[in-house]
Amino acid sequence: MTPRCLLLLIFALLMPFQSAMAQAALDPAAQPASVAAPPAEDLRKLVDLLQRPDIQAWLQSQTASRQVETQGSAEFANAREIIVGRLNAARAFVHDMATVIPTLPAELDRARVALMTEMRDQGSFAAVLPLIFFLTLGFGLEWLYWRATSGFRKRMIARHLDTVDDRLRAAGSRILYGLGVLLAFAVGSIGAFLLFAWPSLLEHTVLAYLLVFLAVRLTLVAGRIVLAPGAERFRLMPMATRTARFWFFWSAVLVGSFAFGHFTFQLLPTLGVGREANYIVALASGLILFGLAIVALWRCPTFDGLDLVNRRHRVGTVLGTLYIIANWLVALAGVAATFYIGVVLLVLPIAISCVNLSVHHIMRPPGTIAADEGAPSLTGAALERGLRALLLIGGAYLIASQLGLDFGALAARDTMVTRFIRGLLNAFVVVLLADFTWRMASAWIDRKLMLTEGDADESRRSARLRTLLPIFRNMLFVVLFAMAMLMALSSLGVEIGPLIAGAGVVGLAVGFGAQTLVKDIISGMFFLLDDAFRVGEYIESGSIKGTVESFSLRSIKIRHHRGALHTIPFGSLDKITNYSRDWAIDKIMVSVTYDTDLDVVKNTIKEVGKELLTDEEIAPFIMETLKMQGVEQFGDFAIQIRMKIMTKPGEQAVIRRRAYALIKKAFDTKGIKFAVPTVSVAGGGDASNAVAQKALDLIKPPPQTEQAAQGA
Template sequence: MERDAAGVLKAAISGILALIVLLGGISPSFAQTSPAQAPAAAAPPAQVREMMQLMQTPEVKQWMSTQMATAPAGGSAAADQMSVLSGLLQHARRHVAMVSDAAMTLPFQIGNASSLFLGEIAANGWPRMVAQFLAIFLLGAMVESLARYAFRRRRRRLAAMAGMHLAPRVIPALIFAAATVLALLSLGWPPLSQSIAIVCVVALIVQRFTICLGGVLVDLIGLARAEEERQGITAPTMPGRVVALFWYRRCATFVIYFMLGWAAIQSMEPLGYSPSARLLVGYILGIGLLLIAIEAVWSRPHKDEKRGHGTSWALTVYFLLLWSLWVAGFNWLLWLGIYVLLLPRVLAVSTLAVKSLQQTEASFLATRRIATVLLDRGVRALIIAVAAVWLGHMLGVGADTMAAGETMVDKIARGVIGGIVILLAADLLWHVIKAYIDGKLLDSSVDGGATDEERARRARIQTLLPIFRNILAVVIAVIAVLMVLSGLGIEIGPLIAGAGVVGVAVGFGAQTIVKDVISGMFYLWDDAFRIGEYIESGSHKGVVEAFSLRSVKLRHHRGPLTTVPFGELGAVKNLNRDWTIDKISLNVKYDTDLVKAKKVIKQIGQTLLENPEFGPHIIETLKMKGVEQFGEFAIEIRLSMMTKPGEQFVIRRNALAMIRNAFKENGIEFAVPTVQVAGDRDAEVDAAVARYAAHARANGEPAA
């Protein structure tokens, strides 16, 4: 049946192409042909039968294929279109007729299956077989009830542990599955009963885990919603518990009913039911699934009254159409319609579950980035990959087709499905690597290092890991694209060779960019600078903020950000590596006691070394080196100290303030330039006094 559906799909593709050609150039004579001109249907005479036999010979077939290849495009397109439509219609008629015929023979098959099954049970004893079936149905529930009772007292303790708030729901479900499987394996089963028991156990376990996972999701959504309300988030991102419970109950009911129907249909095969009879029972049971879906659509909470009815009617018609396609035998269209409707919702639910885990304080994913990415991207990739592979299986694209290499449609379909899987794997790999590198960058903050070696190591990590992350992104993308092209049947060898030639041409045309990239690689190889260090190169200077493949970003101490290509850096002066020496020059008077000044400066250096704020950053404390030179008005003395890079400025300012106060207390004066004005002012004063006295005597006035 699946191969018929695949054949119909291939015919449909050909028919679409033929329809396009037909609309452009259909023959007028074909349009004017009337049904009355067609020959009447009758039993073929002997001559016709001979002609039909002659047409089966290889020579005639070869001549006809040659003539059809040279036939006009319009007639070929019309014939292809009619064959496709008739093929689809005949497929639906045959399928419906087959199922209808099964309805006539179903009572007879039920009688045979009942006698076969009841005869096996009677041969092995009614009490024993009834007890065994009751064991696989009830033992798991009984053991689970005991486990719940045992976990009742430890529930709070488990809920308080990181990531263990899922245990009260998950562990009982695992115990249920283990007990049910143990009951199946420990009992002796006759052949028919064993097949039916295995199907029942699978259905029970799937139903139980559906209830378990749905309950876990509802709990997580409730915890995340409560956390949002506690934080005062005005627009909650999580649905309310009422909405979550509604969809949980409807989905659980749908899955439980589906598994019951699946178990019933699978149990019919060992009992001798024909495939058409099993299809008939499946279609009848599918009405229940249809009703559950329609009821969920019409009774969903928080729907808009104006738009809700229109959406509900549209979804109802959509579900009826899917059921009709299923009954008509177009399973690939059924699954395609299911994917279009459910795949986005399933992906949204998986993302919502991971987000709920992240928002929960007790979640074990709160501090585990890689686990979060694996769950989020991994579950999403798994869902899409399974959907693509299953759709390919429904279309008949598999390993047998790959080995045979039948048609171009098969190759393209297989390549598309394989490409989806490859891209999903590449996306998952990239996000896992990115999460790991981002975690390392976050954990290696330069400000958190306790020692100089640790800070240097973290600065190097901050420098190299972003470059490595970008390179990995390009490598993963290129490899994934090449694998997808190879899966589509495209020869990637010439592409790689052509890319090499183009790369050489681009390299010659973009020598500056190549120079920048290569220079950057050697700068990083030599560890010339790191993130957070202050460097100078020519007219450029500043703190290194970030890298790219061809440039470095420097933040000037006044604020401007400069992007400098690696090829323009040249010699780099790193002002933040290992240690730095700061020199201070002072001018004192010629009558200064230099020995006393040296002692005072030595005491200041000791005080700085004992200071808890400055001491850890001083490698060699402040000392007086001696007289540097004799100036015109002062003696110049030289002081120096060795500190860690970047710390000398603060220590220098405090040292100068302490030197000024200490010199003032010890009578040591700084020398400053002075100007002296010399003259005979006293003689002039005496002469002026003498002249005044003589004038007074001449006038008979008393002298002062």
């Protein structure tokens, strides 16, 4: 399930709870009212009555019957009644808002009068002077910062962006510079704000719209870093300049509209505006915000800047428009939290997509315009998964704050629904952290495995890594999955102690019932600890020999040199003979005639050994070249000469074939004859022919006839 679908599912699950919270918050009848205390004499009589056993028994019976009746009525409540109740509540809320609209101008004018009265009491000049100093100091510090960092900007502009490291350093430098600009203005303005004693209402007003201004400035700084509308070479997202300029402008407009409406909604109660009137102002600001969002959605260009999005993706544009309208209509029905939750669920997938595109664009190989499918980058995985996890966790906590959920200790007033939602959000965070850890470890393992696929020497040195890392990855996945599941269940309120105890008992029973499986796993662990074989090595076990292709926790796969694939459990492996370690010595035997000069043979074989070392194809695999060890034995018709050569494992067959060819050529040049069995026959006639035939039969027996084969 994608993060966007998961967020929409959470939104759908929280809708009824949001509605109930909002209606309860806006219902005056739900607010506690103060009641006068009864006389002391009446309270004393009541206490005396409650102490009587018959009264207590009667109260308990009445309470039990009332609980049964309440439970029965709740069980028989159908969905239609619930829906009708919600619609009636929404209709009543809209009616109440409509009755307040005529009084809205008077409410806002009262807030203005209160603010102006406070400023007149303070003195107009005394109230405006701190504001002027406030702005002057903020922009002054920003200008000083801009002058002080002129050299840094020149070096940053002249920086090369050819490699991934260069692009990462450039992005980091631009982020630090942008944050420095924002921090300079913030320090100056907030410092000036703290220096003066502001009137109460003016202080709240200035602080609210200072935060609006900082939100817009932060958006512009982020836009210059990510979109870079005036510097395409520094752009983090792969898009055309037209598209970058469009979203640079509209992102500031949308963020500014949202921040203005949000902080105004929080400021108006301080100025004396009623709750219903304040909510109407919030609806109006939300309507303006969603109207701007719809305009931006229908006017935005595609990434290549050649067309509009609504022309290429008409269905997606229409669905996005309907989502925005539906979100505002739900807020109109009185569910205030839904407005903010809808904004979070709308912005969060867009932010995640922007992060993924930016990371892939930064991590692209040098000289390319897109990321490849090569070795995964640990830095790229950390940036992508880490930023995505931070965005999702931040979105989850924003949703929780709108629902009024406390992630600390459970309070006595918490309902079952509240605890379930809190546990669901905590489990969501646990899953995200587990996913981040797994992606980081998996990227590191995959990169190590891909980097080991080099030449023969590198592959041989890294064979142990290629053998152990896949098993380590599988074990890590199982451990992370089990830990994440247990922590998620614990967050949801499930007691994991009995589960762990039950898993131990089940594991013990499985261990007794699957002794062969346990034997295979333990044997495999000891084989790996002993480093008996690695992937790519040629081994022999019993009657099976071949190249190790892969193995799991239980078995090993061996490919025979003729193509057969053997899958052998570790517990069934006999002694292991490894033909691929360190070096291999190959023995070569040749037979020469008895009249051969052995000194000439020795010198000739030495020349062949030198010639093998000059062969560029096989010379790197020769550790000790060909040399003559001496006479092995005197045969019936030849002298057997024994030679030896030391090669790297797996290369001896190729080198042996090349050595045979050079020996044949060198012996022919030196006049050295190879000995072959011969028969000399004296005499003539039939006797000589019979002797010759007998000699041939001794050398090569005749094939059996069909009758002889059947008799055998």
